Amino acid sequence: MKLRRQDLDQIFSQAGAEYPAECCGILTATAVDAASQVHPCRNIQDELHAKDPEQYPRESRIAYFIEPQQLFQIVSTTEKSGGLVTGFYHSHIDCDTYFSEEDKERAMAWDEPAYPDAVYVVVSVYGESDVRATKAFGWDEESRDFVEVEIDIVD
Numbered sequence: 684m685k686l687r688r689q690d691l692d693q694i695f696s697q698a699g700a701e702y703p704a705e706c707c708g709i710l711t712a713t714a715v716d717a718a719s720q721v722h723p724c725r726n727i728q729d730e731l732h733a734k735d736p737e738q739y740p741r742e743s744r745i746a747y748f749i750e751p752q753q754l755f756q757i758v759s760t761t762e763k764s765g766g767l768v769t770g771f772y773h774s775h776i777d778c779d780t781y782f783s784e785e786d787k788e789r790a791m792a793w794d795e796p797a798y799p800d801a802v803y804v805v806v807s808v809y810g811e812s813d814v815r816a817t818k819a820f821g822w823d824e825e826s827r828d829f830v831e832v833e834i835d836i837v838d
C-alpha cells in the first residue's frame with residue numbers, strides 16, 4: 684500500500700486532535716499501485732457504549748467503531764468509480780502499536796478477513812501530539828493471521 688508522507692501526517696494530526704479517543708478512517712485508491720487517499724471517519728464507539736454497555740463494553744479510548752453510514756458511503760463511492768479499499772487506520776492511545784485481538788475481530792467477517800487485501804494501519808499517540816509509531820498489518824493466508832507489512836511512503 685502506497686501512502687503519501689503528507690497523508691500519513693494527516694492521520695497523525697487526526698490522531699492528536701481526537702486524543703484521548705481512538706481515531707479511525709479508511710484508505711482508498713484509484714488503482715492497486717496508486718497512492719491511497721485518506722478518509723477520516725467518526726469513531727462512534729462512545730455512542731454505542733452509552734446506548735448498550737453490555738454489547739459494547741469498551742469506550743473510545745481503547746476501541747473504535749467507524750460510523751456505518753460513512754463506511755458504506757466511502758466504500759460504495761470508491762467501488763462505483765472503479766477504485767478499491769486499500770486499508771483502514773486507527774490510533775492507539777498511550778500504548779504500543781500492535782494488532783490486538785479486538786483489531787483482528789473487527790477485521791474479520793466470521794472466519795475470513797472482511798477485506799483480504801486491505802492493510803490495517805495503527806498509529807500510537809501519547810498525549811495530544813506525540814505520535815511515536817506507525818505499523819501496518821495485512822492478512823497472511825498461509826498463517827491465517829495478520830502479520831506486519833511495510834507501508835510504501837512516497838512523496
Ligand SMILES: [Zn+2]
Pocket residue numbers: 773774775781782783786805
Ligand atoms: Zn487497535
